[in-house]
Amino acid sequence: MSGAQAKPDIALRVEDLKVHFGGKKRFFSGYANTVHAVDGVSFEVPAGKTFGIVGESGSGKSTTALAILRLAPITSGKVVLGDTVISDLEKEELRSERSRFQIVFQDPYSSLDPRKRAGAIVREPLELMKIGTLKERDEKVAALFVQVGLRPEQQALFPHQFSGGQRQRLGLARALSTRPELIVCDEPVSALDVAIQAQILNLMADLQKQLGLTYLFISHDLGVVQHICDIVAVMYLGQIVEQADRVSLFTNPRHPYTKALLEAVPSVHQNKRNRRERIRLVGDPPSPINLPKGCRFASRCPVAEARCHQEAPPLLEKENGHQVACFLA
Amino acid sequence: MTAGPLLSVTDLVVDFKTRAGNARVLDHISLDVKEGEILGIVGESGCGKSMTALSIMGLVPNPPGKITSGSIKLGDQELVDMDIEALRKIRGKEIGMIFQEPMTSLNPVFTVGEQIAESVRLHENVGAKAAHARAVEMLKAVEIPEPEARAHAYPHQLSGGMRQRVMIAMALSCRPRVLIADEPTTALDTTVQAQIFDLLQNLQDETGTAIVLITHDMGAIAELADTVAVMYAGKIVEKGKVDRVLSHPDHPYTKGLIACVPHLSANPAAISERLMEIPGVVPALTDLGTGCAFAPRCSEVITKCRTDSPRLFETQPEHKAACWVAQKEMT
Numbered sequence: 276m277s278g279a280q281a282k283p284d285i286a287l288r289v290e291d292l293k294v295h296f297g298g299k300k301r302f303f304s305g306y307a308n309t310v311h312a313v314d315g316v317s318f319e320v321p322a323g324k325t326f327g328i329v330g331e332s333g334s335g336k337s338t339t340a341l342a343i344l345r346l347a348p349i350t351s352g353k354v355v356l357g358d359t360v361i362s363d364l365e366k367e368e369l370r371s372e373r374s375r376f377q378i379v380f381q382d383p384y385s386s387l388d389p390r391k392r393a394g395a396i397v398r399e400p401l402e403l404m405k406i407g408t409l410k411e412r413d414e415k416v417a418a419l420f421v422q423v424g425l426r427p428e429q430q431a432l433f434p435h436q437f438s439g440g441q442r443q444r445l446g447l448a449r450a451l452s453t454r455p456e457l458i459v460c461d462e463p464v465s466a467l468d469v470a471i472q473a474q475i476l477n478l479m480a481d482l483q484k485q486l487g488l489t490y491l492f493i494s495h496d497l498g499v500v501q502h503i504c505d506i507v508a509v510m511y512l513g514q515i516v517e518q519a520d521r522v523s524l525f526t527n528p529r530h531p532y533t534k535a536l537l538e539a540v541p542s543v544h545q546n547k548r549n550r551r552e553r554i555r556l557v558g559d560p561p562s563p564i565n566l567p568k569g570c571r572f573a574s575r576c577p578v579a580e581a582r583c584h585q586e587a588p589p590l591l592e593k594e595n596g597h598q599v600a601c602f603l604a
Numbered sequence: 605m606t607a608g609p610l611l612s613v614t615d616l617v618v619d620f621k622t623r624a625g626n627a628r629v630l631d632h633i634s635l636d637v638k639e640g641e642i643l644g645i646v647g648e649s650g651c652g653k654s655m656t657a658l659s660i661m662g663l664v665p666n667p668p669g670k671i672t673s674g675s676i677k678l679g680d681q682e683l684v685d686m687d688i689e690a691l692r693k694i695r696g697k698e699i700g701m702i703f704q705e706p707m708t709s710l711n712p713v714f715t716v717g718e719q720i721a722e723s724v725r726l727h728e729n730v731g732a733k734a735a736h737a738r739a740v741e742m743l744k745a746v747e748i749p750e751p752e753a754r755a756h757a758y759p760h761q762l763s764g765g766m767r768q769r770v771m772i773a774m775a776l777s778c779r780p781r782v783l784i785a786d787e788p789t790t791a792l793d794t795t796v797q798a799q800i801f802d803l804l805q806n807l808q809d810e811t812g813t814a815i816v817l818i819t820h821d822m823g824a825i826a827e828l829a830d831t832v833a834v835m836y837a838g839k840i841v842e843k844g845k846v847d848r849v850l851s852h853p854d855h856p857y858t859k860g861l862i863a864c865v866p867h868l869s870a871n872p873a874a875i876s877e878r879l880m881e882i883p884g885v886v887p888a889l890t891d892l893g894t895g896c897a898f899a900p901r902c903s904e905v906i907t908k909c910r911t912d913s914p915r916l917f918e919t920q921p922e923h924k925a926a927c928w929v930a931q932k933e934m935t
Contacts, residue, residue, distance in 0.1 A: 331793035468648040470882035473864035502866035539798035541823030556795045559763045
């Protein structure tokens with residue numbers, strides 16, 4: 276909500292990011308059976324905003340997140356955080372920069388060490404990064420517990436003594452401990468019950484307001500994304516097919532895949548009768564190993580033309596910031 | 605269509621013995637499903653919705669669980685306390701079930717065709733050839749492309765959506781009168797979920813099978829079910845016709861469940877920044893007090909709620925809620 280500012284600060288810039296996995300080396304033509312998990316993704320995340328990436332399983336949204344965090348190998352492309360080129364850093368340099376970007380995982384049950392006390396889990400990043408004196412760390416951890424809606428005395432408990440929602444609060448506290456410039460949230464609420472989801476989403480929104488956090492929010496749930504994100508990118512088979520600010524994307528989706536995705540979401544505003552009239556996607560996405568020649572969505576697209584099967588459409592800006600990769604949009 | 609219910613659960617009570625004491629997992633559950641009807645059961649994890657399904661199938665793990673009282677009737681057959689051999693004839697034949705995880709509920713070492721044929725041969729006196737033919741026919745009915753070829757595929761060769769179709773084909777292969785679908789699409793992508801919903805709806809239109817749909821997603825209920833039962837802490841807190849319950853929920857828990865989910869809106873600029881929360885968590889079933897189990901989390905709580913547990917009562921014809929506040933507003 277900066278308003279008057281001409282150009283907001285960019286917290287994260289991703290340029291033509293590619294992550295390819297595996298494949299047997301061939302003598303002349305590169306690699307065979309390569310999985311093109313992320314295939315040329317570019318976007319910018321403004322500071323203090325929430326950037327959402329949505330897509331179905333296999334779309335490459337999580338791999339994109341992991342590559343940004345340098346937890347998946349980057350095949351090519353650039354990741355720039357603030358003015359540091361993260362993708363070029365190695366070993367010690369990278370380790371010392373890690374305090375600047377943190378992650379909140381999907382499954383709060385498997386992402387906390389069951390043998391460590393809650394306090395120690397939240398404190399660990401401070402110790403690894405050697406931030407503050409021992410006393411300062413104590414105070415910081417206690418303050419973080421309060422900030423995420425837990426009680427400081429709960430530091431002595433073990434993860435199994437917390438509920439799923441509380442564990443996700445712990446995950447948030449751990450991510451916040453180093454005051455990162457970017458927090459990557461990989462499906463942070465999809466393992467939680469609906470009532471608990473709302474609590475965590477509200478907490479995330481509150482923390483963003485208080486601390487000016489920047490989130491990269493990965494989710495398959497369009498309802499959640501619509502609620503929390505400022506800018507949304509839709510991914511399909513390793514590429515962004517549409518990107519726009521929240522209002523523009525949800526009121527005026529342009530890519531047939533985005534439209535179909537929106538139509539497929541079950542909603543309490545629908546009912547049995549009007550459900551049948553909506554468009555449906557048929558089949559499954561093609562394999563990320565043998566990618567089709569033209570548009571990757573053409574085989575499932577309800578409006579595909581001959582051209583779509585021959586050429587891949589580039590991601591082009593249609594109107595103020597709304598980008599679409601479709602010949603027909 | 606027959607007027608009476610096909611499946612009728614009355615005052616079902618299931619107890620689990622735990623180290624922390626007796627947990628009443630289902631507390632006087634009553635449900636009716638008519639032929640050709642889809643009943644949705646919705647609630648958070650631990651509310652007893654899956655246990656209701658297991659009870660109907662006669663699959664309550666015993667020990668520690670036990671059906672303490674109540675009755676489950678399919679047509680006019682009583683299923684509670686039926687002997688295991690008779691029950692086996694009903695499971696799979698009269699009542700089919702689809703589970704949440706299509707990967708773990710299919711056998712990885714048999715082809716999907718063999719697995720469907722197996723359930724056919726168990727329940728019907730047919731030969732291997734006829735059973736295989738039926739398997740192919742079922743795969744075709746669940747809209748799997750090239751059913752003859754796919755019948756020879758192993759589960760790992762199929763995608764998640766295809767596997768769930770195979771599960772549905774298997775559950776429907778003996779033309780059951782009731783189909784229980786326990787979170788059938790939770791593990792699937794949204795676009796595939798929409799395909800599975802369409803498939804269930806189409807198959808029901810053709811066969812008239814009654815479906816019990818268990819889900820945590822109010823959206824799925826809105827799109828698929830005719831009637832809905834909302835469960836909380838082992839009890840049904842509200843039930844009625846879907847249109848009515850979703851548009852005029854009487855129980856504060858139902859209201860919360862509808863409001864706390866960020867639903868897609870046609871006008872996203874107008875979304876309020878905060879979601880409605882249901883504070884706190886589901887209580888442990890071992891130390892439920894005498895009052896309403898939802899009282900500690902309820903925003904409309906009154907004194908009576910903390911001491912007396914409300915029973916279901918009719919707020920409208922065919923619409924019931926278990927809430928003192930809703931009852932007070934009526935009278």
